Amino acid sequence: MPKRRSAASADRARRAAARASRVKKSGSFAESYLSYLLARASHIVASGFHAKLKTWNLSVPEYRVVFCLAGADGLGVGDLAAMAIMTQPRMTKVLDRMERQGLVGRHSDDGDRRRVLIHLTAAGRKRAAPVLRAAKAHEAHLLAPFTAEERAVIKHALDLLINGRA
Amino acid sequence: MPKRRSAASADRARRAAARASRVKKSGSFAESYLSYLLARASHIVASGFHAKLKTWNLSVPEYRVVFCLAGADGLGVGDLAAMAIMTQPRMTKVLDRMERQGLVGRHSDDGDRRRVLIHLTAAGRKRAAPVLRAAKAHEAHLLAPFTAEERAVIKHALDLLINGRA
DNA sequence: CGATGATATATGAAAAAGAATATTTCGTCG
DNA sequence: CGACGAAATATTCTTTTTCATATATCATCG
Secondary structure (H helix, E strand, O other): OOOOOOHHHHHHHHHHHHHHHHHHHOHHHHOOOHHHHHHHHHHHHHHHHHHHHHHHOOOHHHHHHHHHHHHOOOEEHHHHHHHOOOOHHHHHHHHHHHHHOOOEEEEEOOOOOOOEEEEEOHHHHHHHHHHHHHHHHHHHHHHOOOOHHHHHHHHHHHHHHHHOOO | OOOOOOHHHHHHHHHHHHHHHHHHHOHHHHOOOHHHHHHHHHHHHHHHHHHHHHHHOOOHHHHHHHHHHHHOOOEEHHHHHHHOOOOHHHHHHHHHHHHHOOOEEEEEOOOOOOOEEEEEOHHHHHHHHHHHHHHHHHHHHHHOOOOHHHHHHHHHHHHHHHHOOO
């Protein structure tokens, strides 16, 4: 086996390739499944940004809350849970933690006193601002490699999956 | 307000619509983000099947393991974790539970004794068989409403997102 | 009005996941 | 050969999540 200057990094690459190959072997099987491809795509697209969230001391569920409230402040707990794709009890507890941090506030809905409306506090909006900017930048970064046509294909595909062909 | 026979179910529908509307209000915001759309699509596509998993007494991570091993038996723990989109320590614990249930076995890799190769036991394969058939059926069910062209669009979009435009 | 069933949120105990790190084996280089 | 850094898996401690259910309010109907 020839020794090269960068034997170590070459080896690292070889090992990564070996893992990719082992994973790939089943690729033809798993990758034919829509659920799997979507999970993989979702993970790839989100993981980069999720990694950056710790910079702002936000957990992923906390980010989701902030993200949802940024577009629709004053949602109820259940609505927020549905929008953030989590269960209601989990959302209640995420909100407990965020309330302790002073990021969100709870309001009783006057029209229906069972409902609890959630809003970002001033501190919450302040913490959210840079994160939301980063999210926008991440979005741009993700789409950068694609042509307008490709972007349209992607959006159309997701629209089909989410809203059906209606 | 007119009273009808199905006032109750009409009301239920009205409430669901109200929630959808509250959620929708922010739609124009959140739904412009690729990460969000992918997460939503992934959830929609997977949740139906995930709900059925309890029929077979399998958790979602257990299903993922079974699914991956079905296509590539004898993967290492790390490879399996990467393929199943979870961290290695989590995979180790999922495998602990599955080993206790007799679904999988651990083998030392003779070539590299750090690695632990995972394979389905006979019992595991038996438990897996109907689940994998159901997964296949679910896949067909998901794709049924779409034309061949639409399916191609979806696959192409996901391929772009996962493998880039290489 | 008052009972009854439904809906919205919260709670509590048990299970699972996360983060950091330990342990074992490898590969390389002196 | 032997030390040293890297890689694969396991473990430990803490936090989060899940599952089932409790509580409070609402809507309907007798």
